[in-house]
Ligand SMILES: [Zn+2]
């Protein structure tokens with residue numbers, strides 16, 4: 427459990443109001459667990475992109491499972507490069523499902539507390555187009571690498587690999603699309619070839635955030651081409667080295683809105699574009715999903731007046747999620763002791779003092795959710811009438 431210091435402004439108001447402070451379940455700060463949505467659906471944290479020594483990662487697959495359980499991810503995919511095998515001489519493994527099998531074995535052993543779901547996958551690793559593409563939810567990754575033409579086993583073309591993944595009901599994600607090697611300016615110039623892969627349903631998702639990179643152009647492609655918004659760690663080394671976990675950092679993940687806590691439930695969410703990417707304490711998604719998520723994370727509550735003649739109202743804003751929420755209060759409402767920027771710490775609450783509103787007056791709060799992005803340079807906006 428972590429204890430967070432409350433802003434000074436809140437402290438003065440909190441005195442005398444202690445019994446009203448909402449009790450929220452506290453978890454360790456690195457734990458990426460989210461409360462359910464108001465319609466009952468679950469919000470599962472999923473890392474859909476990881477590597478081990480079975481491609482160009484630096485750890486055995488068991489370590490990936492330990493890390494995921496430390497982060498309390500709901501699900502993680504094992505997605506080794508199929509074609510790029512720099513450790514081939516030391517770790518030859520003709521069966522490309524091996525890393526996933528080892529991860530499943532470790533997860534079942536349950537040495538760490540675990541309810542982690544594991545997703546089988548692979549990274550199809552080709553030049554653009556299509557570039558690097560993750561195929562998730564596939565039972566056997568081997569047919570994505572080679573194909574049998576009559577009696578001859580040959581290396582699959584990129585199109586054959588994608589079709590083999592689709593034949594297994596795979597969900598395909600265009601990884602790190604604005605890779606400098608392909609687009610040195612960070613601006614995606616979509617080729618006809620890539621566009622046709624979208625049209626044929628051979629690529630359904632796109633990483634708008636990969637590890638420490640977020641890219642506006644990728645988000646715009648997601649919106650323009652109706653692709654599922656994805657965030658992933660693409661971890662090769664160690665999570666604790668790549669992210670400032672002790673400083674409140676977290677790996678990049680995708681939140682999937684699902685009806686059930688299962689791999690099938692996550693697959694359905696991805697196919698239906700019911701996702702929000704979470705990157706560096708920022709939430710990236712479509713307007714509707716962001717608003718739905720916000721409703722499940724943040725609560726507003728009018729507090730009783732301290733004096734009968736008060737012309738100032740107190741509103742407590744609580745955040746029951748694992749990541750701080752940053753808000754700006756817009757419109758006609760002015761705050762006392764605040765310029766209008768409000769941080770609601772994770773697993774905690776803060777109190778705002780609204781000027782010129784007696785406790786019986788209605789407050790129309792117009793808010794901008796500053797650490798959310800529903801389009802490039804555009805935050806989600808919310809209204810709360812209290
Ligand atoms: Zn890649």
Ligand SMILES: [Zn+2]
Nearest residue numbers: 475477549660
């Ligand atoms: Zn990768």
